[in-house]
Amino acid sequence: MLVFLLSTGECDLRCSYCGGSFSPRVVPHRVEYSISDLRRFLDGCNDLTIAFYGGEPLLNSRFIMEVMNTIHADRYVIQTNGLNVRRLPPECWRMFSAVLLSIDGVREVTDAYRGRGVYDAVLRSARWLREVGFSGDLIARMTVSEMSDVHRDVMHLLTLNVFDHVHWQLDVVWSDRWADFDGWAMRSYLPGIRRLVAWWLREMHAGRVPGIVPFLGVVKAALSEGQESPPCGAGRTSIAVSPDGRVLACPIAVMEEWAHLGDIRNSHVQGHIDAISIGEPCTSCDAFRFCGGRCLYAYKERLWGEEGFAKVCAITKTFIEEVLSALPEIEGLLNEGRISREEVLYPPFNNSTEIIP
Ligand code: SF4
Ligand code: SF4
Structure with a gap:
């Protein structure tokens, strides 16, 4: 089970696709339940991954330390904007299995989306984490939007030799700022995916497996029993706890009403497994085995309407086809032992990368 703990609704950035802090009336800026409430809620949970989330989770680093010092989890993960890593001591960082740092690609793009100086600050943080002994999976978590060139930006982050993996999400949940989504998808995004797949495959022929999470996640689904639905596990094998104790x-x-499952003070984590599932049109879709219905939130809310949902599906299907076109060669390389299953079958656990962009 993956349990997100929102340590605060506050954030110290105001990224263009997000808008910054939640109102404290919606997501309080301090945790309002007790550690003993949380311990009882999680008691006996097998295979537990705790992922700290916000707002910006490190703005309430005291809560993170308290949880890590008192509640056993099989793994700890954090998604952070990377500006406040020194708020946690090195011994805490060494306990994390995965750290996801938000960075969107080259400096101009990251700073345009997130604010001036953010790119340099995130890279300083990434290097500091390694210096203090963090040895887990360091993941660059990108948001891909209109200024992004997915080929340039993913290649840039991978070739910095700082991150183990790069993951991206398309800015298509809330954003209504796109001037020309269709044109961007046709002229930039999908050609960029094709070039990335070609490079990725060439690297694998040379015995290296570049850590491109969406590609690996689709290949893993193809080589196993298929994609979890939704791939992030939301409402099935993953839940979140708001600072006010709502599940x-x-x-x-x-x-959103549909997402409100209960309260940690009077429920148990196991009672929330398989609470919500994705249905039509996804379950009859020919891409479902690899797509898993993509994002539960987008599926439920459809903020771009049916037409917008279909547009995102169209580029998702093309993305999946491009990745699957590499599958026969990847299987050959695996059989020859040129690349290892361990590297290809990623992620090894639900580390909060949502797989399908
Ligand atoms: S491509 Fe669209 S319809 Fe098909 S499974 Fe994914 S989200 Fe659902
Ligand atoms: S992919 Fe969608 S449903 Fe899953 S955690 Fe992210 S926003 Fe929520």
Whole structure:
């Protein structure tokens, strides 16, 4: 089970696709339940991954330390904007299995989306984490939007030799700022995916497996029993706890009725497994085995309407086809022992990368 703990609704950035802090009336800026409430809620949970989330989770680093010092989890994960890593001591960082740092690609793009100086600050933080002994999976978590060139930006982050993996999400949940989504998808995104797949495959022929999470996640689904639905596990094998103690199906669905599953003070984590599932049109879709219905929030809310949902599906299907076109060669390389299953079958556990962009 993956349990997101929102340590605060506050954030010290105001990224263009997000808008910054939640109102404290919606997501309080301090945790309002007790550690003993949390311990009872999680008691006996097998295979537990705790992922700290916000707002910006490190703005309430005291809560993170308290949880890590008192509640056993099989793994700890954090998604952070990377500006406040020194708020946790090195011994805490060494306990994390995965750290996801938000960075969107080259400096101009990251700073345009997130604010001036953010790119340099995140890279300083990434290097500091390694210096203090963090040895887990360091993941660059990108948001891909209109200024992004997915080929340039993913290649840039991978070739910095700082991150183990790069993951991206398309800015298509809330954003209404796109001037020309269709044109961007046709002229930039999908050609960029094709070039990335070609490079990725060439690298694998040379015995290296570049850590491109969406590609690896689709290949893993193809080589196993298929994609979990939704791939992030929201409402099935993943839940979130708001600072006020509400249990949510998805960490960003803080106001939506469908996502409100209960309260940690009077429920148990196991009682929320398989609470919500994705249905039609996904379950009859020919891409479902690899796509898993993509994002539960987008599926439920459809903020771009049916037409917008279909547009995102169209590029998702093309993305999946491009990755699957590499599958026969990847299987050959695996059989020859040129690349290892361990590297290809990623992620090894639900580390909060949502797989399908
Ligand atoms: S491509 Fe669209 S319809 Fe098909 S499974 Fe994914 S989200 Fe659902
Ligand atoms: S992918 Fe969608 S449903 Fe899953 S955690 Fe992210 S926003 Fe929520």
